Amino acid sequence: MIPKLTVTAAASMLLLSACAQMQLGGGNKMPDSTAVAGTPTQTEGDGLKHCAAPLGTVAIIEDQTAPWFSFLTAQYQLGSTVPVLKLLVQQSNCFVIVDRGRGLDAAMGERQLNAMGELRKKSKMHKGQMVSADYSMSPSITFSSQNAGSGTAILNYVPVVGGALASVAGTMNTKEASTVLTLTDNRSSVQLAAATGTARNIDLGLIGSVMSSKNSGAVGGYSNTPQGKVVVAALTDSLNNLVVSVQQYRAQNVKGGLGAGGQLHVN
16 A cells, blocks of 8 residues: 555645646747846746837836736736836837836826925936836736536546545546737827737646645735636747737838828818
């Protein structure tokens, strides 16, 4: 008879192995978790496309009234995608990020203090110092979840787990995420590019309880849940495809000029 401790360890290894199976359209590894502006150094095999020089400044704008965002927060217990995209974009070195969220609120607060005379004279807080956002990047996400079967094949590989594994395999699902990133020119409001991305992984239903039993309260988020990781992978794929698209971008021309009536005339 195999000791109980060995059975538990085998089950845990199986859970972690299954949850690590990730299919990403643009690569097979998760990007690094750090980024510093102005460093185009590429981590080998990180699955993220990199640029030798930035293409311009970008503000990341998220529509938190969209149905996908409500599903993201309510069903998956995940937060805003803006921090994730900021990390990915900064790692890629393809755009310089201009903060239009809490960072901007803080900057405006400092300017208000300066206008009230509360800051020191040498603070160098003057008008005309902010950098404009050349482009706006906006994400959207589509989720799907399908039953992947009863898990009989896994039971055949680890029969010693018995009923415990059967209950885990019964909750196995294939979770997928499809993302779209759009890039808009802020001066003209013309959409320059749109790129899709996809990712899928195997999520065993017990993984949440297994992790929470070891690290109570630590489960959740984009870095430590299967749902979060598949979203990050899909966003990485979208960003990769977006970078490829904009690197091949050519300005569109309309006879008579953009916004001058167009060619589809109405009698």
